[in-house]
Amino acid sequence: MTEICFVLVEPGVPENVGAAARALRTMGFDRLRIVNSQAHTAKPARILAHGAGDVLDAAQHYPGLAQALADVDISIASSAKARLDKRYAVPARELGPLIAAKAGLVTRVAVVFGCESSGLSNADLARCDLHTFIPLAQPYPSLNLAQAVMLYAWELSGLAAAPAPERPLAAGEWQHFQRRALARLKTLGFSADSKLAGWAGERMAMLGADDVRFLQLLLGALEQADR
Numbered sequence: 419m420t421e422i423c424f425v426l427v428e429p430g431v432p433e434n435v436g437a438a439a440r441a442l443r444t445m446g447f448d449r450l451r452i453v454n455s456q457a458h459t460a461k462p463a464r465i466l467a468h469g470a471g472d473v474l475d476a477a478q479h480y481p482g483l484a485q486a487l488a489d490v491d492i493s494i495a496s497s498a499k500a501r502l503d504k505r506y507a508v509p510a511r512e513l514g515p516l517i518a519a520k521a522g523l524v525t526r527v528a529v530v531f532g533c534e535s536s537g538l539s540n541a542d543l544a545r546c547d548l549h550t551f552i553p554l555a556q557p558y559p560s561l562n563l564a565q566a567v568m569l570y571a572w573e574l575s576g577l578a579a580a581p582a583p584e585r586p587l588a589a590g591e592w593q594h595f596q597r598r599a600l601a602r603l604k605t606l607g608f609s610a611d612s613k614l615a616g617w618a619g620e621r622m623a624m625l626g627a628d629d630v631r632f633l634q635l636l637l638g639a640l641e642q643a644d645r
Contacts, residue, residue: 420517421526422574423449424567425486425493427542428533432457436466436474437564443470445571450477451486451528483530483542491524491592492623495546496531496570497538498560506620507549510573518577519626524592529570534563544616547623595630596622598637605644 424442429435435458439450450473452458458477467474480486487493494513508516517527530546532538543549552561552569561569599622600610608614625633 420521420524420577421449422447422517422577423451423490423526423528424571425451425453425483425528425530426455426563426567427453427483427486427530427538429455429457429531429563430534431563432460432463433466434534434563436463436468436470438567439463439467439470439473439477441564441568441571443467443473445568445575447571447574448473448476450474452477452479453483453486454481455479483545487528487530487545490526490528492520492548493528493530493546494548494550494623495538495543496529496550496552496566497543498551498554506617506624507551508624510550510552510570513550513570514574514576516624517574521627523627523630529574531563531566548620591634592630595634595637599633602637602640 424438424447426435426438429438429452435452435455439458442448442450450458456479457463458474458479463474464471478486494508496510513529520527529550530538530542532542538546550570552566554560596619599618600615603612603615603618604610
């Protein structure tokens with residue numbers, strides 16, 4: 419089963435972190451990562467967690483988002499803001515089926531949330547593979563951090579019951595596919611930090627196992643033709 423972890427970047431309100439931990443526990447999740455903040459250690463966080471203190475105790479702390487995502491196969495940034503550097507955006511309700519299609523393809527997926535005051539920075543958003551959002555009837559006031567975590571946890575709570583894939587990919591095959599695809603783009607003159615490579619990375623993050631298998635065969639044929 420794909421592991422889902424929730425990453426809070428620089429949360430400033432301990433009560434929000436505690437409420438987020440409680441939301442995760444009630445929806446069956448317990449993987450919480452905190453970036454550049456000690457809000458989860460404050461007493462108000464413990465009070466609001468109310469029965470989910472173990473989630474706070476097990477929360478992993480990282481100095482930056484890069485370190486928090488180092489062992490993650492696909493990272494998904496939650497943001498209510500439209501960003502020009504992301505071509506594709508996935509509504510929260512579509513995130514569960516998208517991740518379910520990757521069962522056996524990836525080991526760990528992260529859903530990333532920004533701080534209460536300004537959300538995710540452009541740099542943090544660019545570091546993630548996909549952009550997701552919660553459709554709102556009114557764009558302002560937006561949901562607070564704990565509310566957003568609760569909605570995503572609820573949307574993803576059915577993943578534990580998803581059936582295992584009939585033909586799972588081998589361990590590390592997803593990472594190998596990404597490297598192979600980016601190497602092919604490089605031979606065509608597109609660097610890893612080009613817009614096309616960024617858009618390709620987003621589309622790769624949306625693929626299912628059968629799509630990856632087909633593209634692996636296609637890349638193999640292209641590589642053979644180059645020899």
